[in-house]
Amino acid sequence: MSLAEDLRAAPLPAAAREALDGGEGVWVAGGAVRDAALGRDVTDLDLAVAGDPRPVAKALARALGEHAFELSAEFGTWRVVAPGRGGQIDISRLRGDSIEADLAARDFTVGAVAVPLGAGEALDPFEGLLDLERGVLRAVGPASFGEDPLRLLRAARLAAELNLRIDAETVALAHAAAARAGEPSGERQLAELRRLLGGPDPLRGLELLDELRLTAVVLPELEGTKGVEQGPNHHLDVHGHTLEVLAQTLAIEADLARFVGEERAAEAAAYFAEPLADEIDRRVALRFGALLHDIAKPVTRQERDGFVGFKGHDVEGAAAIAEIMQRLRASWRLTRHLQALALHHLRLGFMVREAPLPPRRVHEYLRATEPVAVDVTLLTVADRLSARGAGPIAAPEKVQAHLDLAREMVAAALDWHREGPPRPLLRGDEIAAELGIEGPEIGQKLAELEAAQYAGEVTDRDGALGLLRG
Numbered sequence: 001m002s003l004a005e006d007l008r009a010a011p012l013p014a015a016a017r018e019a020l021d022g023g024e025g026v027w028v029a030g031g032a033v034r035d036a037a038l039g040r041d042v043t044d045l046d047l048a049v050a051g052d053p054r055p056v057a058k059a060l061a062r063a064l065g066e067h068a069f070e071l072s073a074e075f076g077t078w079r080v081v082a083p084g085r086g087g088q089i090d091i092s093r094l095r096g097d098s099i100e101a102d103l104a105a106r107d108f109t110v111g112a113v114a115v116p117l118g119a120g121e122a123l124d125p126f127e128g129l130l131d132l133e134r135g136v137l138r139a140v141g142p143a144s145f146g147e148d149p150l151r152l153l154r155a156a157r158l159a160a161e162l163n164l165r166i167d168a169e170t171v172a173l174a175h176a177a178a179a180r181a182g183e184p185s186g187e188r189q190l191a192e193l194r195r196l197l198g199g200p201d202p203l204r205g206l207e208l209l210d211e212l213r214l215t216a217v218v219l220p221e222l223e224g225t226k227g228v229e230q231g232p233n234h235h236l237d238v239h240g241h242t243l244e245v246l247a248q249t250l251a252i253e254a255d256l257a258r259f260v261g262e263e264r265a266a267e268a269a270a271y272f273a274e275p276l277a278d279e280i281d282r283r284v285a286l287r288f289g290a291l292l293h294d295i296a297k298p299v300t301r302q303e304r305d306g307f308v309g310f311k312g313h314d315v316e317g318a319a320a321i322a323e324i325m326q327r328l329r330a331s332w333r334l335t336r337h338l339q340a341l342a343l344h345h346l347r348l349g350f351m352v353r354e355a356p357l358p359p360r361r362v363h364e365y366l367r368a369t370e371p372v373a374v375d376v377t378l379l380t381v382a383d384r385l386s387a388r389g390a391g392p393i394a395a396p397e398k399v400q401a402h403l404d405l406a407r408e409m410v411a412a413a414l415d416w417h418r419e420g421p422p423r424p425l426l427r428g429d430e431i432a433a434e435l436g437i438e439g440p441e442i443g444q445k446l447a448e449l450e451a452a453q454y455a456g457e458v459t460d461r462d463g464a465l466g467l468l469r470g
Contacts, residue, residue: 006036007032007036012085019062020060024118027114027117029048029114033113038162042087046092047117067081071090103123107139108170132162132164145173145180153184153193153196157205160205166211182217191279197284202250206291230297230308230310231308231309234388245383248382248383264411276333277331277337285338286341289342292324292338293317293341293345293379295324296320299320314342314343315343345376347368347369349383357405362409363451365409366416369413425458425461426465448468
């Protein structure tokens with residue numbers, strides 16, 4: 001079968017074709033055609049129609065038993081989410097007065113290919129299928145980035161995602177337009193960054209941001225880590241170390257059993273697959289955290305008597321992340337999550353010398369790092385594995401001690417995530433009545449009781465009262 005026939009036979013396009021009585025006058029374009037050409041499943045279907053997309057979206061929703069809603073009034077786009085059909089369908093108004101004009105207004109040639117939903121062969125006026133075969137990402141025309149500067153970020157993301165080489169003319173166009181990369185709304189920038197970091201090769205995606213001169217515009221704080229030298233525990237500058245931490249995070253992600261134990265690997269994998277916020281799961285959020293955890297080192301660097309330190313970079317990092325996420329219009333939940341990763345990424349390292357930890361110390365760590373205890377613990381592992389200098393913390397036995405403690409802490413944190421803290425043996429009002437106290441002191445007693453329960457020091461009401469009265 002031809003590409004067009006293969007695409008129309010796929011479940012989601014076939015369902016759309018049936019819902020639209022054959023689909024005459026409707027075109028499948030963009031990523032769906034590209035995915036079909038690459039032999040991938042088509043789960044996101046982009047349809048282009050002449051005129052108002054609303055009635056087409058409503059017809060699709062009725063036929064599929066789903067709901068249609070307007071995605072963008074500016075771009076004339078509606079969406080039908082069809083989980084029962086394995087994906088979603090976006091319906092957009094043709095840009096221009098024909099499908100040819102629409103394709104000419106698209107970003108890259110590999111996405112400027114259309115297939116009629118009804119009948120007929122693929123329309124490929126810019127040889128996008130040939131570029132895909134050659135492994136090349138090429139702008140449709142010289143005005144591509146000027147028409148929508150978000151395409152600058154998309155170029156890096158798509159090239160990394162599809163393992164494409166950006167052709168020289170497109171690189172030159174990107175360099176000329178790079179200063180405009182910060183113009184799109186924060187939400188749109190974040191959407192591209194999350195897809196870049198969540199893609200199959202985020203390190204290459206970041207490398208391409210550099211090559212296209214976009215990092216300094218979109219993530220100037222990351223650009224500022226370049227050339228910032230560190231102390232003897234590190235073999236790389238802050239920027240190189242940051243990328244190495246991300247690389248180690250990816251390695252941990254790919255081999256959870258090694259770092260959390262065989263018996264906990266499936267549970268940890270399920271944990272990191274949990275949705276967090278802004279269409280980002282915990283897995284991708286940890287990648288974000290790796291990228292941003294040392295973001296404040298440049299502004300906290302101090303050198304005295306040959307010693308290089310970054311005192312307070314955890315606290316300052318959390319503040320910097322708040323500014324970055326505000327700029328990207330991220331949700332409060334994602335922002336707080338990333339801030340917590342930066343704020344607590346040093347904590348476990350300071351505890352290694354105390355191992356084995358008593359239960360109260362484990363409890364203290366879990367309470368302090370909640371709700372990112374699992375996440376930040378593995379971030380500390382990636383951080384420690386990335387410090388391969390000649391300093392004391394880089395010694396193999398020190399690294400192994402950190403990994404051993406982290407494995408134990410992840411197990412405790414997964415239990416805490418699943419079961420929560422111990423159920424209090426006494427309520428606050430009972431403590432107030434029994435001890436004759438009020439205000440903040442009640443909270444202090446509740447915290448003391450929780451720690452004692454976690455440590456197994458008290459198991460019943462009488463024991464709890466005895467502890468609190470003592």
